[in-house]
Amino acid sequence: MNRLKRNAIRAVQFPLKIILIVTTLLTLSMAEAAERQHAHKQTMPAQANLQNGQDHQEMSGMMMRTMDGNLSGTGSGDPFAYADGYRYATIPRRPVEADEMNFSKLQADKFEASRSNGAATFAYDLQGWFGRDYDRWVIKAEGDVESGTLKDARTELLWGHAITSFWDTQLGLRNDGGIEKSRNWLTFGLKGLAPYWFDIEATAYVRDAGHTALRLDASYDLLITQKLILQPRLEANWYGKTDEARSLGSGLSNLTTGLRLRYEIRREIAPYIGAEWGQQFGGTAGFARRSGLDVSESRAVAGVRWWF
Amino acid sequence: MHEKNHQRCLPRINQPRRRFLQGLAAGGLVMGIAPRSATAGQKTHRELMSGRTVPVLSGTEFELTLEETPVNFTGSPGIATTVNGSLPAPTLRWREGDEITIRVTNRLPAMSSIHWHGIILPYDMDGVPGISFDGIASGESFTHRFTVNQSGTYWYHAHTLHEQTGLYGGIIIDPVKTDPVEADRDYIVVLSDWTDEDPLTVLKKLKKQSDYYNFNLPTALDFFQDVSTEGLGSAISKRRMWNRMRMNPTDLADVSGYTYTYLMNGRTPKGDWRARFNPGERVRLRFINAGTQTFFDVRVPGLSLSVVQTDGQNVTPVTVDEFRMGPGETYDVVVTPTQEAYTIFAQSSDRTGYARGTLSSQDGMTAPVPALDRPEWLTMTDMMGTMSTMEKNPMSGMGHMMHEGMAMETSPVKVHHASTEFGPSVDARVDTPRTNLDDPGMGLRNNGRRVLTYADLHTLGGSIDRRTPEREMEIHLTGNMERYTWSLDGLELGKAAPVHFRKAERLRVIMHNDTMMIHPMHLHGMWSDLETPDGQFLVRKHTISVQPAQRVAFSVTVDAPGYWAWHCHLLYHMAAGMFRVVVVA
Numbered sequence: 001m002n003r004l005k006r007n008a009i010r011a012v013q014f015p016l017k018i019i020l021i022v023t024t025l026l027t028l029s030m031a032e033a034a035e036r037q038h039a040h041k042q043t044m045p046a047q048a049n050l051q052n053g054q055d056h057q058e059m060s061g062m063m064m065r066t067m068d069g070n071l072s073g074t075g076s077g078d079p080f081a082y083a084d085g086y087r088y089a090t091i092p093r094r095p096v097e098a099d100e101m102n103f104s105k106l107q108a109d110k111f112e113a114s115r116s117n118g119a120a121t122f123a124y125d126l127q128g129w130f131g132r133d134y135d136r137w138v139i140k141a142e143g144d145v146e147s148g149t150l151k152d153a154r155t156e157l158l159w160g161h162a163i164t165s166f167w168d169t170q171l172g173l174r175n176d177g178g179i180e181k182s183r184n185w186l187t188f189g190l191k192g193l194a195p196y197w198f199d200i201e202a203t204a205y206v207r208d209a210g211h212t213a214l215r216l217d218a219s220y221d222l223l224i225t226q227k228l229i230l231q232p233r234l235e236a237n238w239y240g241k242t243d244e245a246r247s248l249g250s251g252l253s254n255l256t257t258g259l260r261l262r263y264e265i266r267r268e269i270a271p272y273i274g275a276e277w278g279q280q281f282g283g284t285a286g287f288a289r290r291s292g293l294d295v296s297e298s299r300a301v302a303g304v305r306w307w308f
Numbered sequence: 309m310h311e312k313n314h315q316r317c318l319p320r321i322n323q324p325r326r327r328f329l330q331g332l333a334a335g336g337l338v339m340g341i342a343p344r345s346a347t348a349g350q351k352t353h354r355e356l357m358s359g360r361t362v363p364v365l366s367g368t369e370f371e372l373t374l375e376e377t378p379v380n381f382t383g384s385p386g387i388a389t390t391v392n393g394s395l396p397a398p399t400l401r402w403r404e405g406d407e408i409t410i411r412v413t414n415r416l417p418a419m420s421s422i423h424w425h426g427i428i429l430p431y432d433m434d435g436v437p438g439i440s441f442d443g444i445a446s447g448e449s450f451t452h453r454f455t456v457n458q459s460g461t462y463w464y465h466a467h468t469l470h471e472q473t474g475l476y477g478g479i480i481i482d483p484v485k486t487d488p489v490e491a492d493r494d495y496i497v498v499l500s501d502w503t504d505e506d507p508l509t510v511l512k513k514l515k516k517q518s519d520y521y522n523f524n525l526p527t528a529l530d531f532f533q534d535v536s537t538e539g540l541g542s543a544i545s546k547r548r549m550w551n552r553m554r555m556n557p558t559d560l561a562d563v564s565g566y567t568y569t570y571l572m573n574g575r576t577p578k579g580d581w582r583a584r585f586n587p588g589e590r591v592r593l594r595f596i597n598a599g600t601q602t603f604f605d606v607r608v609p610g611l612s613l614s615v616v617q618t619d620g621q622n623v624t625p626v627t628v629d630e631f632r633m634g635p636g637e638t639y640d641v642v643v644t645p646t647q648e649a650y651t652i653f654a655q656s657s658d659r660t661g662y663a664r665g666t667l668s669s670q671d672g673m674t675a676p677v678p679a680l681d682r683p684e685w686l687t688m689t690d691m692m693g694t695m696s697t698m699e700k701n702p703m704s705g706m707g708h709m710m711h712e713g714m715a716m717e718t719s720p721v722k723v724h725h726a727s728t729e730f731g732p733s734v735d736a737r738v739d740t741p742r743t744n745l746d747d748p749g750m751g752l753r754n755n756g757r758r759v760l761t762y763a764d765l766h767t768l769g770g771s772i773d774r775r776t777p778e779r780e781m782e783i784h785l786t787g788n789m790e791r792y793t794w795s796l797d798g799l800e801l802g803k804a805a806p807v808h809f810r811k812a813e814r815l816r817v818i819m820h821n822d823t824m825m826i827h828p829m830h831l832h833g834m835w836s837d838l839e840t841p842d843g844q845f846l847v848r849k850h851t852i853s854v855q856p857a858q859r860v861a862f863s864v865t866v867d868a869p870g871y872w873a874w875h876c877h878l879l880y881h882m883a884a885g886m887f888r889v890v891v892v893a
Binding site for chain 1: 436511515523527733734788790793795798806871882883
């Protein structure tokens with residue numbers, strides 16, 4: 001009975017949580033759009049005042065002089081107003097340029113070796129994309145290799161779609177692998193450039209039995225010189241439920257901050273050194289303690305950031 | 309959709325690079341320009357450097373062969389796309405009124421074409437793949453035939469990425485009547501930008517990291533320098549707006565001297581293109597900006613430049629020290645040198661390099677080469693037009709960035725952005741554009757030199773068509789620098805529809821620049837009559853450079869039936885989709 005009740009509560013909680021997460025992300029994405037709209041509106045009264053101030057006299061602004069009252073679509077907001085019904089299908093031929101071509105990039109933000117507590121670890125964080133300007137396939141892969149064994153890995157295959165000037169949605173699948181039990185998630189994420197040049201990724205995940213997760217990844221490129229760049233970075237993970245098989249507790253699970261100093265020999269190749277501090281919290285920290293592992297960890301890293 | 313007729317304009321152009329490099333290794337390298345048959349070696353280099361001039365072909369029948377030619381502008385071998393083995397392509401000398409026949413044979417491994425820039429001709433002779441015709445396939449020929457009904461300085465170039473690899477040359481059309489420009493000597497000066505990189509690679513890099521070629525980004529060291537000179541508050545406010553809007557104040561050019569070697573008549577700065585004069589002679593210099601992505605700021609220290617023509621159209625002579633020219637534009641200037649030597653100096657607008665040559669009365673004489681100007685940040689005027697002068701503007705903290713030289717008597721206009729401008733393809737919209745034409749533009753304001761502006765240009769004889777435009781059209785120049793997408797009204801070429809110009813109408817086109825870059829907008833087939841903000845005819849042009857946050861108008865006499873290209877003449881902006889097909893019917 002108790003168990004039934006628990007299941008029932010879970011059944012209710014699950015969609016609620018999802019709704020909450022999705023709403024939060026949507027709000028984030030809409031906030032920018034709203035801000036832009038607002039800024040746009042704000043400029044309007046200023047213009048109107050100035051125009052009234054001119055008292056409709058012969059304005060020197062070219063648009064003030066209406067010709068025959070027919071501005072032929074000017075101001076209609078319709079970008080096809082000047083086509084007069086012509087379409088590419090109705091003309092003999094047309095050129096095709098790069099906006100209809102696929103491009104691709106593969107980038108390693110982390111490709112590094114580190115040593116902590118005497119153990120050597122190799123860590124990678126790859127992101128790749130293939131496709132058009134506003135719609136593209138995205139692949140993300142992050143993981144740690146210790147003594148030749150893939151210890152922990154997160155791999156995502158996503159469909160990226162540009163929604164505003166600086167933000168893309170990313171929808172797809174995530175797989176958690178490594179030495180512990182594998183997990184598969186559905187992904188809904190936002191990736192973009194926030195004001196003041198912060199690179200942000202905020203992603204929500206769901207999987208079977210009402211498991212949810214949130215992940216935040218933020219970084220900033222501080223140019224010391226044109227080629228010497230300091231990159232602070234922050235990663236945080238939350239989980240909706242405890243997952244014993246992967247030693248994860250519910251709530252804020254871990255926070256990793258890093259500082260990497262790279263030198264761009266070319267834009268594409270930049271060796272770096274840095275340090276990373278990781279802290280585990282809540283249930284996750286509890287699992288670690290029980291296994292005799294440290295809940296906080298600091299390590300020196302050295303690697304190469306590259307892309308092509 | 310007529311898929312089969314769609315013309316892909318961006319093939320990878322250097323497919324046989326491997327084969328060619330092997331050929332180079334066997335045959336040695338050549339310096340500067342040389343036909344493939346030239347013998348290699350240092351001696352040849354010097355001979356080529358000092359003696360060779362761009363060939364001139366004149367008459368009414370021309371045979372032009374497009375081919376690949378090994379070159380070395382940078383110290384590493386490269387493959388140029390040449391016409392009859394020459395870079396720049398041979399200068400074509402025509403006579404007004406003649407019927408011209410040009411057979412273009414494509415011996416390149418990829419489709420190519422030649423467009424006759426600024427020439428008024430039937431649309432199917434215009435040489436734009438995907439609009440005028442399907443392009444000239446590898447191994448094929450195409451015959452262009454048309455009557456020349458104009459005179460002046462023009463140019464021709466590939467309407468593909470081959471424009472970046474060297475396929476450009478000058479055209480001089482001698483007038484039937486006496487040339488109002490009197491000169492004792494006459495030189496064509498083709499300015500261009502060379503890269504050893506494949507142009508498609510350049511575009512790919514820009515798509516992956518749009519500031520790839522910008523090594524003038526604001527740094528922390530700059531910030532601390534500003535703090536010590538201007539104080540913390542000023543240093544922060546100077547950056548606040550740019551950073552908040554995710555805009556880069558040093559985005560002066562997308563492609564820089566990092567990859568470009570700037571050429572004057574196919575010579576590197578070290579190669580020093582040379583022209584002779586006798587002291588006291590009037591020397592006409594016909595400048596052509598054949599650069600693909602470079603605005604050149606041109607001057608000849610020690611000489612006043614009498615600007616007598618732009619885009620092939622004679623203007624009331626105006627004397628300046630310097631002028632800026634966008635890709636596609638031409639300017640003819642007359643100078644009267646009296647000393648032994650002068651440097652012709654053409655620095656890129658982002659100040660990362662220059663093209664250089666020497667005017668001298670004796671062989672071997674040179675003049676000092678000026679230092680590059682320091683690159684300046686874009687101003688608030690460039691970012692949002694007249695908004696930056698408003699008292700109550702929320703960014704008034706940035707007021708000090710406003711340039712003192714900017715007269716702001718222009719009235720604000722009611723701006724309408726297309727619905728498609730409110731999406732990911734656009735990173736900024738200007739609601740308070742500036743309409744004044746007397747601004748020389750970023751980096752040239754108050755530099756102590758007299759710099760030409762569009763307000764100084766007056767076509768001799770005025771407008772040909774004095775009708776009042778019966779219709780207006782407003783097109784916004786748009787883009788998203790972060791994504792490296794470029795568009796018109798927020799739509800790239802592929803998402804757009806053709807623009808209809810109604811036959812026989814006199815049409816006014818308003819170009820409104822919502823971006824922070826200058827765009828040289830080139831309309832094919834018909835003249836663009838640039839107008840003052842109050843609608844008075846100013847100057848007849850084929851390529852109009854629209855400054856950031858600027859709004860300019862030109863009128864067109866729609867008298868050329870067919871299909872025409874209309875695009876930004878920055879090659880990578882055009883390639884990204886800042887391009888329209890115009891239907892005249």
